[in-house]
Amino acid sequence: MSLVTRIATAAILVAATLGSASAKEWKTVRVGTEGAYPPFNFVENGELKGFDVDIAKAVCEKMKVTCTFVAQDWDGIIPALLAGKYDVIVASMSATPERAKQVLFSDKYYNTPASFIAPKDTKITETTPAGMKGKVIGAQGSTIHSSYLEDVYAKQGIEVKLYGKQDEANLDLANGRLDAILADKIMLMDWLASKEGACCGFIGPEYKDEKYFTPVAAAFRKDDAGLAAMFNKGLAEIIADGTYKKINDKYFPFSVY
Incomplete structure (x- = not known):
């Protein structure tokens, strides 16, 4: 084995040893x-x-x-x-x-997709920004749902309220302080099946825009x-x-x- 080959081989072994030592x-x-x-x-x-x-x-x-x-x-x-x-x-x-x-x-x-929920006696007939004009809609902050509302609805003049926890948004909806909520459909199904969620139901289509709902x-x-x-x-x-x-x-x- 030549000197160059021996040096190259040694370098490879040292690198491998260091790599395994540093791997957690x-x-x-x-x-x-x-x-x-x-x-x-x-x-x-x-x-x-x-x-x-x-x-x-x-x-x-x-x-x-x-x-x-x-x-x-x-x-x-x-x-x-x-x-x-x-x-x-x-x-x-x-x-x-x-x-x-x-x-x-x-x-x-x-x-899973996102969906809106609203009180069962809501007058909202469509969940587009035009259909939500004059309404107050909510979501949990720092989520894909809040990002969607801020980008698509707030920029159209719709008031968007964000919450630290999903339960806080749900409570405001149940107490009449929100007109609708956007959130994960499966999570909302669980809440709607509860005593507190009996006030409300799904409105509009499922939302699956891959730009937001990854x-x-x-x-x-x-x-x-x-x-x-x-x-x-x-x-x-x-x-x-x-x-x-x-x-x-x-x-x-x-x-x-």
């Missing part, structure tokens, strides 16, 4: 979720539960890691990830291009690509072996994938 070995993963977005994530008897939580637990099992869960208010959920409060967000976060500038997204784990994925820090790859592998496995369907069927009478 994940044994415990901290999962951030909101805990205020039923049926996807909520708190019951002091414990985080819901579709997001069950999906995360199933993927963690495939990843062979121990997962712990952290509740975080929605408007600070990405900053807390970047600050190291947890390692991954599994909280019904849509994988938008704007968010992708800050975080690394996994493959999608569900995709699929839901888990979010990671950009330097944790290895963890994201592990998550994607685990997600593919629970889809393939039927675990995903069992979780889906626990919460919904149709596929949300």
Whole structure:
């Protein structure tokens, strides 16, 4: 072996050694979720539960890691990830291009449309900006739904109110302080089936504009690509072996994938 070949081989070995040494070995993963977005994530008897939580637990099992869960208010959920409060967000976060500038997204784990709801005695006959003229409409802030309302409705002079939590918007609708709400249709179905949601019902079409209503994925820090790859592998496995369907069927009478 020539001197040049020996030097090149040694350099390759050193690089490989450094690479393996620097790669993080994940044994415990901290999962951030909101805990205020039923049926996807909520708190019951002091414990985080819901579709997001069950999906995360199933993927963690495939990843062979121990997962712990952290509740975080929605408007600070990405900053807390970047600050190291947890390692991954599994909280019904849509994988938008704007968010992708800050975080690394996994493959999608569900995709559902948005819809408006309004009081059952509403006089709204169409949900276009023209049909909503003079109305006050709401959404949870820092979501794809608020972005859509701000871009499409507020620019047409429609008053848009944003809330820190979805429950706060729902309460204002039930109490007559809003004329309509735009949110994830599946989440709204859960609320409409409750005693508090009996006031209201769906109006207008489903909204699926891919510019705004992108699929839901888990979010990671950009330097944790290895963890994201592990998550994607685990997600593919629970889809393939039927675990995903069992979780889906626990919460919904149709596929949300």
